[in-house]
Amino acid sequence: MRKITFLVLSLTLLAAGTLFANGQQDKEKEIVLKWPSIWVGEDSKAGAVAELVDQFNADNAGKIRVEVEAQPDYDGYEQKIRTSIAAGIVPDIFTMKLNPTTKAYYESPLLMDFSKELNGGWGKDFNAGTVAQATVDGMVKSLPYEVAITPVWYNMDLFKKAGVSKYPQTYAEFLDAAAKLKAAGFIPTSQMTGGSNAWTSMLWYSHFLASFGGPDVYANPFGTDAYVKAAEVLLAMYSDGNTSIDAIGGDAGVSGGHYLAGESAMFINGPWYIGRVKSEAPAVYSATEVGPAPAAGNNKGAMVGFLQTNFAAAANADDPEKAAAAVKFIKWMTKSENVAKISAASGAMFAVKYDSSSITDELMGKFINASNDASFTIPHLEGVVTSDVITEFGQALGKMALGEATPEEFVEMLKKVQDQ
Amino acid sequence: MKKNKNIKMILLFLVPVAFLYISFFIYPLAFVLGTSLTEWNGISAMKFIGLGNYKKLLTDGTFLLSIKNNIIWALSGGFIQIPLATMVALILARKPRGWKTLRTIYFLPNIISAVAIAMMWKAIYNPMYGFLNAFLNLFGIEGHNWLGETATALPAVIAQTVLYIGYFMVIIFAATTTIPKSFYEAAEIDGCTTLQQEWYITLPMIRGILVTTITLAMAYGMRHFEATFLMTSGGPAHSTSVMGLVLYNKMDAFRLGEANATGTILILLGTVVIVLIRKLLSRGDAGSDSVQ
Numbered sequence: 001m002r003k004i005t006f007l008v009l010s011l012t013l014l015a016a017g018t019l020f021a022n023g024q025q026d027k028e029k030e031i032v033l034k035w036p037s038i039w040v041g042e043d044s045k046a047g048a049v050a051e052l053v054d055q056f057n058a059d060n061a062g063k064i065r066v067e068v069e070a071q072p073d074y075d076g077y078e079q080k081i082r083t084s085i086a087a088g089i090v091p092d093i094f095t096m097k098l099n100p101t102t103k104a105y106y107e108s109p110l111l112m113d114f115s116k117e118l119n120g121g122w123g124k125d126f127n128a129g130t131v132a133q134a135t136v137d138g139m140v141k142s143l144p145y146e147v148a149i150t151p152v153w154y155n156m157d158l159f160k161k162a163g164v165s166k167y168p169q170t171y172a173e174f175l176d177a178a179a180k181l182k183a184a185g186f187i188p189t190s191q192m193t194g195g196s197n198a199w200t201s202m203l204w205y206s207h208f209l210a211s212f213g214g215p216d217v218y219a220n221p222f223g224t225d226a227y228v229k230a231a232e233v234l235l236a237m238y239s240d241g242n243t244s245i246d247a248i249g250g251d252a253g254v255s256g257g258h259y260l261a262g263e264s265a266m267f268i269n270g271p272w273y274i275g276r277v278k279s280e281a282p283a284v285y286s287a288t289e290v291g292p293a294p295a296a297g298n299n300k301g302a303m304v305g306f307l308q309t310n311f312a313a314a315a316n317a318d319d320p321e322k323a324a325a326a327v328k329f330i331k332w333m334t335k336s337e338n339v340a341k342i343s344a345a346s347g348a349m350f351a352v353k354y355d356s357s358s359i360t361d362e363l364m365g366k367f368i369n370a371s372n373d374a375s376f377t378i379p380h381l382e383g384v385v386t387s388d389v390i391t392e393f394g395q396a397l398g399k400m401a402l403g404e405a406t407p408e409e410f411v412e413m414l415k416k417v418q419d420q
Numbered sequence: 421m422k423k424n425k426n427i428k429m430i431l432l433f434l435v436p437v438a439f440l441y442i443s444f445f446i447y448p449l450a451f452v453l454g455t456s457l458t459e460w461n462g463i464s465a466m467k468f469i470g471l472g473n474y475k476k477l478l479t480d481g482t483f484l485l486s487i488k489n490n491i492i493w494a495l496s497g498g499f500i501q502i503p504l505a506t507m508v509a510l511i512l513a514r515k516p517r518g519w520k521t522l523r524t525i526y527f528l529p530n531i532i533s534a535v536a537i538a539m540m541w542k543a544i545y546n547p548m549y550g551f552l553n554a555f556l557n558l559f560g561i562e563g564h565n566w567l568g569e570t571a572t573a574l575p576a577v578i579a580q581t582v583l584y585i586g587y588f589m590v591i592i593f594a595a596t597t598t599i600p601k602s603f604y605e606a607a608e609i610d611g612c613t614t615l616q617q618e619w620y621i622t623l624p625m626i627r628g629i630l631v632t633t634i635t636l637a638m639a640y641g642m643r644h645f646e647a648t649f650l651m652t653s654g655g656p657a658h659s660t661s662v663m664g665l666v667l668y669n670k671m672d673a674f675r676l677g678e679a680n681a682t683g684t685i686l687i688l689l690g691t692v693v694i695v696l697i698r699k700l701l702s703r704g705d706a707g708s709d710s711v712q
Contacts, residue, residue: 082462196672245565386673394653395657398568
């Protein structure tokens, strides 16, 4: 009896041990990729992205698993990425905005360079010029993904109520329309000097820079004529009741809030704002048209557009399998049909070539038309200067709007920070 | 032998704390001091530039304005917030009807997130829809863009912090309860008014606590960041900028050497202001340190 008990126990232990060992082996095989993602929670891309991650995990079960770490706060997310890279710990996969400040990431050997994979054929999947925009010193350490244009949104209902039959194409027409809008009790434009980058006003300024300086405006030194003239127009936007009285010191909530409430007639933001207008202000959504800013300079029909989000990954030089797994996942996310799914669900625009006919949102269609109709496109100012210049932008704008600085002094303040 | 054993025990108990203190305070402090002498973006190699960052900061008008604003914050904390807290604590110590409820009400803001309070005040100050302008308009007083005008922005941000006196009020109130009642009874027999009792008995008896609370309030003022960051981002035209915000912006721009120089100046100035104020307030009061 004892012998039988011993035998049964031995067999049980052996079986359990074998099962455990197999389990361990499977686990060892599986590569886990951590992805701190902003496309979670209330984000318009959250649902579609989650579906794609689930599908990827199912297709690669036991081999690769992508774990999404929810980071719904944009500023917090950027801080986390910066701190991680500075500390030498790079997330397996992450997204970033590419600008002169984040170009410092390219100095880190910890980030993966995608140029080899892109040259191997993958590069053809991207829209012309987008990979070049993300190339620094021959390296592509941030893969272009989401793109955006930021046209002027205008509420045609308010224009009609004020007796303005069409959206102003020139600065003179703008002043005329603004006068009629004010007389009818509406705020002509939404502006803001607050927040970390005075976002809406920074975009207005970028449009005027394009209008005065043309497609190569940023090639000219900071402080040249176009910068001052654009500042003069921006100052006019803050004068004579052309914006709300809370614009100085106001943040994105103030600027967007007036447009959503049907109080202001013109506002600037990207396509990610469409969902919010649609759900929170359906009447404003229906009345909204988009287009370039009224031409204040010689260049008409210019648009402000940029790489909104880039994919990046840890180099994982000592773990080529993990590096390959990251590339496989990013390739999955940049597949034409997958990008089309996210675009259709969220209205977002992408740097990858895809069929956008599935986009049914009316306002998104207007965005695409505005992008196609643009005479040329330039990035916004934030995309071409370091973050301290943009921090200064809001402060200098406040000073100018309060009458404490001239347009020349406004530009000089920005130049001083840039020269540092 | 017993003495030796005690020393070993003392060392044994001190080691964990000393380890934590060295790891999480002394080492980071030394790192901040060291890197403040470099040009460094946190990713590429550091470049030693001596006092270059300090020179740059101390000739930058915005940074000098930030130092001035921090000192205004510190003085407002020490000489507006604490007197207000003392006044309320002395009134509540007399235990008027409903004093317990009032004590709770005054303390409540301290358990609410600073972010929520800042957002609430931002709404109160809004020039178009805010409560403050609507209230002033009732009396025919014209409103302001409180956070959007250089003259009013700093006082507006300070006011929304300084008005919350509950934390210090509770400390001062607790101190008043340690004063023997017999002192007041004797003073009453001698014909002292309530004001005289507070002035000649309460305030001298709680002097040590007052020095401590003033020091604390001023220290909070010197390191202030949150409300300014949330309400004005230092604007308009840098009028509300503080050293903490300058440090944050430098870090955000990957200017870590300059950020650490800002941090070092912040620590040094904070220490100087606190030591000076303690010396000044403790003058002629040999026992004040022991009371605290």
